[in-house]
Amino acid sequence: MENSTSSQKRINHINVVKQCKEEGFPLWECPNFLFLFTGLLAVISMGATYILASYYFPPEVVIILIGVVSFIMVVISYLVNEGIRRITQSKKELSKSNEALSFALAEARREKKMREDFTTMLVHDLRSPLEAVRLIIELLQEKKKPISAKDWHDSLMSINHSVANMLNLITNLLDIAKFERGKFLIHKHLDDIQKVVTLQIENFKILALSKGVKLSSNLASNLPSLSFDEYALDRVLANLIVNAIKFTPAGGEIVVQAIYVPKGNEIKKLAEQYGMKWFVNSSSPFIPSISHSILVVITDNGIGIPKDKLDKLFLTFSQVITTQGTVKTGIPLGTGLGLSIAKAIIQAHRGIISVSSEEGKGSSFYFSLPTA
Numbered sequence: 001m002e003n004s005t006s007s008q009k010r011i012n013h014i015n016v017v018k019q020c021k022e023e024g025f026p027l028w029e030c031p032n033f034l035f036l037f038t039g040l041l042a043v044i045s046m047g048a049t050y051i052l053a054s055y056y057f058p059p060e061v062v063i064i065l066i067g068v069v070s071f072i073m074v075v076i077s078y079l080v081n082e083g084i085r086r087i088t089q090s091k092k093e094l095s096k097s098n099e100a101l102s103f104a105l106a107e108a109r110r111e112k113k114m115r116e117d118f119t120t121m122l123v124h125d126l127r128s129p130l131e132a133v134r135l136i137i138e139l140l141q142e143k144k145k146p147i148s149a150k151d152w153h154d155s156l157m158s159i160n161h162s163v164a165n166m167l168n169l170i171t172n173l174l175d176i177a178k179f180e181r182g183k184f185l186i187h188k189h190l191d192d193i194q195k196v197v198t199l200q201i202e203n204f205k206i207l208a209l210s211k212g213v214k215l216s217s218n219l220a221s222n223l224p225s226l227s228f229d230e231y232a233l234d235r236v237l238a239n240l241i242v243n244a245i246k247f248t249p250a251g252g253e254i255v256v257q258a259i260y261v262p263k264g265n266e267i268k269k270l271a272e273q274y275g276m277k278w279f280v281n282s283s284s285p286f287i288p289s290i291s292h293s294i295l296v297v298i299t300d301n302g303i304g305i306p307k308d309k310l311d312k313l314f315l316t317f318s319q320v321i322t323t324q325g326t327v328k329t330g331i332p333l334g335t336g337l338g339l340s341i342a343k344a345i346i347q348a349h350r351g352i353i354s355v356s357s358e359e360g361k362g363s364s365f366y367f368s369l370p371t372a
């Protein structure tokens, strides 16, 4: 049995035609076959030369003739093999570059589709608040009776809500354009972070109110001054607060909190001491050790974020456009610009930004800003 398999192996080894087929070469381009073929041709031509020459010439001439024929056959065999080797190599290279080309084409198509989805999303996000404003104006125009103070108030709140969301999106688009042209420059100045946070909360109070969500703050009184870019920090806070309002249903609550962390191992203790709220009751989720930093936490009890989405939230802009524009079903998600802008800004301040969240319970987005 063993004997028959080993003899089969030997036959396969000798079976050049089979080998060529397995390697994917046509017979006349297969190096193994051509080697055998030119060898055979050399033997035949030398034999023929010997037989023919020995009839007409003396032995010394026969030997010289065989030498010449052998030399010619070696040259021919070399040229044939070399020619075929080059053809095979260029064919291989061609098929490799064809493969690379079709891969690049598929990538470009995928990217184009994602960009189209992103544009659809963008147009949708810009169009729907405008539609809402137009609808409110139409309703007010149609009213037969005089418009009550309450109707005026509600309508203005809705208009404010739509305009604020649209404004945030447009500012994000302008920021992204600046980032991409390398024109988003961070100019840090020593300033009071408490003032900036309080102002932003005031800015978004009406937006929260129009959604029926409570927006409040809890800022420690010992926050030191630090160097930061006021516009950039405004954009981080605006995006995190707008998101919290957007993803928290009416009746929900949002709180913007800030503490000073002198030593990394004190976060938990300080968070408890200042009564910081996290989306769950635990005193604080895992935060990488930070020291000499201000920690800002924005907690909401809104819809929360599914686990499988968490690691994609802060992707950079290009990744956002290519991966977050669509989900498996092809339904656009959101432009996903806000958090990537926030991450770029916080990183430019040498801080960290992250989130802990649970679907159905709420989210705590937090970031740190080093004071030294």
Ligand SMILES: Nc1ncnc2c1ncn2[C@@H]1O[C@H](COP(=O)(O)OP(=O)(O)O)[C@@H](O)[C@H]1O
Pocket: 239, 243, 244, 245, 247, 248, 300, 302, 303, 304, 305, 313, 333, 334, 335, 336, 337, 338, 339, 340, 363
């Ligand atoms: N507070 C939050 N609660 C629940 N989901 C959130 C919250 N903040 C952000 N998200 C999720 O992160 C995604 C990305 O947010 P963002 O980058 O601001 O883009 P966008 O607001 O345009 O969707 C959102 O689409 C949403 O799914």
Ligand SMILES: [Mg+2]
Pocket: 239, 242, 243, 338, 339
């Ligand atoms: Mg957003």
